[in-house]
Amino acid sequence: MPSYQDILPQVYEILRQFTPEGKSPTEDMELVADLGLASMQVMELLLEIEDQFDVSVPLNILPDVKTVKDLVTQLEHITSQP
């Protein structure tokens, strides 16, 4: 069961393909407002996450995810479920 600290670098790695060169994400950055993800990129990001972590991201967590930290926290929670 991966911890927050295990998941974070993997999420950074995935985010890299969606963010402009030279903009490195930090935990407090907002995915849309700071990292500039477009709505379809959000979908592609979720797809990458589902595939890489082999999880299903429930629809109802999205409204409470703004920052990278929120996303990783939710992933930690999802991956800890049986």
Added chain:
Amino acid sequence: MEPTYTEHHLPLRAAGFRTLPEALDYAALGQTGFNFYDGKGKLYEVLPYKLLREQAIALAYQFSQLGIERGSRVAIVADTRADFSRFFFACQYANLVPVPLPASIHLGSHQSYVEQLRGLLINCRPAVAIASDDFHLFLEEAAKGLDLTFLGTPAMFSQLPGEAVDLPLPESQDLAYIQYTSGSTRFPRGVVITQQMALSNLSGIIKDGLQVRPGDRCVSWLPFYHDMGLVGFVLGPVASQLSVDYLGTRDFAMRPRQWLNLMTRNRGTISFSPTFGYELCARRIRKEEVANFDLRSWRVAGVGAETIHANPMGKFADTLAPSGFNPQAFLACYGMAECALAISFAPLDQGLNVDHVNAEHLAESREALPVDSQMKSDSPQEKERITSFVNCGAPLPDYHVEVRDDQGHPLGERQCGTIFVKGPSIMSGYFGEPEATAEVLAHDGWLNTGDIGYCINEHLVITGRKKDLIIIHGRNIWPQDLECLAEQQPGLRSGDVSAFSVSSPHGVETAVLVIQCREFDHEKRNNLVERLKGQIHQELGIDCLIDLVPPHTLPRTSSGKLSRSGARQGFLKRKDWGHPLQQSASTIHETTTGACTGSVS
């Protein structure tokens, strides 16, 4: 688990139902039904119409014991799940009015989604509100302090007592449902549709538009809170006894190939999407995987719900050609929730019929003069003189369309004006909004569609919109909602912003917000743009192009009001976007007839 059959012994009955319960009663005699697939393509629930009917009636008994009046509203958060259809049809048997609520949530949208739900609940004043486990907490938060007889999940509802009683079945004049045309909290527009309206539109769609036949099977990822998803792919299949394979809307957006997988797997024949769905597939499907699909059975690839752009459609057809996709299957249609769903369909099996017209002449005289499409290959200057629109076909039988000028006089062939429509499924009005209703619906039954276009031999060609409504990915967005978000930013005030949509150089509908900004600091300007983009995404789930301009850039009308059409014209000029002449064709129109979105083919 096995999906429901495509073919069965029950003779196809395409019309003659007076009410939705009658339609389901008949469909329940066969072996077809709804099939729900998850994002990874796994079939997780099968709901044959026979079972749907039994369960809907059992729920209707429970509704009957809540002691609520006939015609009371039942708000249902409409995610793509079997429970939605159970409750929707339970309302039909109990003579209650289901109101599908949007299940569209985005990153960080918690607060705005709850506010949106609350606005709609306040507007439709339901007695009961239902949401699946995924949405229950949002609904509960939204309904805080509102007077409801019951609020909960389907599982909670199932605990209610439910002895068999005589059900108060609806008559044809009773309301079938209320459909919100946009999720706007500021401008809720709940279209009121009766049983008769719904059934007459459905019979036109089934018999004339699609000419449904034995062997047909539907596939849909369209949201159930959208007219095309609800009327076209929940009610339509019931009223024509067809099986449907459903994929959630978000699952489609994440994995568009699942749409084509489903088409392949069960030999789907009928599926619809706004242009953007085809565009998304063409962009995301890899060349080497095309051979995995078999799309030879797909006989109706419908397209509508937003301006139809021929270019991305052609790209889709080219990309998927090796899988047997037939471009003749493209079926352009025109319609709106105010008319239940459909107004016109292009002829079947003919593909998209694109009308090439002289842009300059259209701009000057509002007449769509055809040009030889061969000219397209000529010089770039010639090319710029052409603008192209997709023909949306003839109105359904019993529907009448008129193109009128600004004084309300009917216009002739190929004359561009506002489209009015009359027919058996025009709404009775917007729920609880008599003024908004009176703005679009005349006493003589003619509906002002707010769209602009022209007719060729009774066939309808849409060139743009007169009303300011922005349609992105098939979703309706009011410019006022975008403008309001911008005006709330520090340092900006009302009158500093204007929102509209344009057709991007790639032929994609794009929302634009022009802002008069007094800030000169580069970083602060960037922050404003990023912050606003984020908020727009959270609230409305769309991307928006933000254009900062100096004060006094936005044009005003003679009465001092901001002119969205003028702002749009200025934007296109600054950006030098697309066909200058074609775009100016649209904008010159606007000065006289309102906003007009052209489609570049």
